[in-house]
Amino acid sequence: MSGLVLENVEKHYGSACAVTDVNLHLPEGKLVCFLGPSGCGKTTLLRMIAGLETLSAGEIRLDGQDIGHTPAHQRNFGMVFQSLALFPHMTVGENIAYPLKLRGVNKADQQARVSELLQLIQLQEMLDRPVAKLSGGQRQRVAIARAIAARPKLLLLDEPLSALDAKLRESMQVEIRQLQQRLNITTILVTHDQREAMTMADIVVVLGEHRVQQVGTPIEIYRNPANAFVADFIGSGNIFPAIALGHGRVGLPGGAALQVPICESIHAGTSIKMLVRPEDLQLSLPQATAGNRLQGTVTFVRDSGATIETTIACSGVSLTALSTPCQGIGLGIGSPVSVTIPAEACRVLTA
């Protein structure tokens, strides 16, 4: 099988488990994002792929070849570190040429490749600058150029943008994504920022509690989270307890019932969890209860200009609805309101 395959990969330090039971297939030429909260083992997983950590168990194969025990310097993967780790005793050009020098490439070819890469990252005039003289975004680009200089089989990015300010980060996200598509290089990006993952990734691997929670495209992960952990971590969501009533209906703690797409295998009487995204809730002035329209009272309003977040107490649960100013109906704390929860927007989560 081509691409990178991880089979039953596991890492523990003494009795503490970092990651366990990781089975992944990363196809060639894609950008894969390891997304998860801090301490979920995503960086450990990346470092095992890079060869900087040993495997406690399992196998890592690249294009069918077991590389799990190959030392890092023989894997030919490019890696960009969180700290970037550009060598301060070398100039920009020397940094980029370093992997070429290690491979015994002759001077002329080194220079040609370095100027080609500098052109790619648009820093031609920086060739002889010391690294300390560069700005944050420029260092970022040099680190990427260095990582891809030797045409690695895999590019690994360990939260490379976390040190940049918000604006620069967003433009670097687009830049890295474009570069990756142009070079068609298989890339793994580790991040805890779900917006970053949504912007950049072909495939998102959600990690949590030391294991893989879900693998899918960004939209799949957002629309169809596999479980409560993913639903809670990706985007903001209303997650609330409910009881299956049978015939495609669930009961809320306060007694109201909703029509939802629920799997037949969940028996009536089972406790479940529901997910509804805030942007899917529709608010209106009080109307009669009908179908999935429920009555509620506004408990909080946060108007941030572009969007209005309204929190509503409704049949024993607290729901947050997101609306645009033109959809606003002038609600204040204590206003009675009707909430329509479209059936197709509801997701039943296994705990």
Next chain:
Amino acid sequence: MALSTLTRQVGVAPLRPAKTFSPTARAWLFLSPAMLFLGVLIAASLLVLRMSVGTKGAEWSGFSLASYAQLLEPYYLKSLLLTLRLALVSALIAVLLAIPVGYCMSRLQSPLLRRVFLAAVLLPLLVNLLLQSYGWLVILGPGGMVNQALMGLGLIDRPVMLLYNQTGVLMGLVQTAFPLAVLPIASAMRGVSRSYEEAAATLGASRAQVFRQVVLPMSLPGIITGATLVFAYNASSFVVLLLLGGRRVPMLAVMVHDQIAPLMNWPAASAAGVVLIVTTLAIMTFSEFVTGRRRRILEASQ
């Protein structure tokens, strides 16, 4: 009730008297004890300088460059060169030995192990130089442990001369100054974060290449500092020389002592001292000049 206890005012910070000193003046005030101490030392050095251009018996009133001229005699010149050479060679050896030790120390994970290592390295500084030199006598002397062992093994029939020559002195100099080399090197290497090593490894560098091309150049300022410290310390060392070299290794410091104690020739001793200080300072300035640029680049990036 509960709210009022939470917000109750418990007092106000007392108003400070208006500042009477400017920040600069306060900084100087803060430095003054150290400055006073340095001032006395500098005054003493200037007195030595004055004496060096005096004449024997009229150290304060006479003026003559005879003492300096005397230092140009081959005997003294050789002694100066020997001093500089032994200090330089001992600095090189100490640094070469200190690099692996410093690297080990900088990469120890366990705080306990690190402390044990540090104590072991610092030991020579805690033990009196005289005791250390006597220790070397016990080990290297004609009837010492090394010779006894070699003779016992039948490798030699007569004691080998390990003391009262340059080898013995060099061993003593390297050992006593070793901590001065290890400490700056270990601290510089601790400043080279692991991610630099890991980055080099992912780029294709073997462990040896990582060490040679990343760790060593990045800790160069610490290595130079270590070498300079050992050099300066050993150029003026005295006890080790006297005990391990005797009068057979005529280094400048021993000569200064001889000029004063038996001969009472203050100008000659002072001139020798001045020459020693000036050459040491010149060499240290040169090393700073050579490595200053790189040091500034490395510091700017950290």
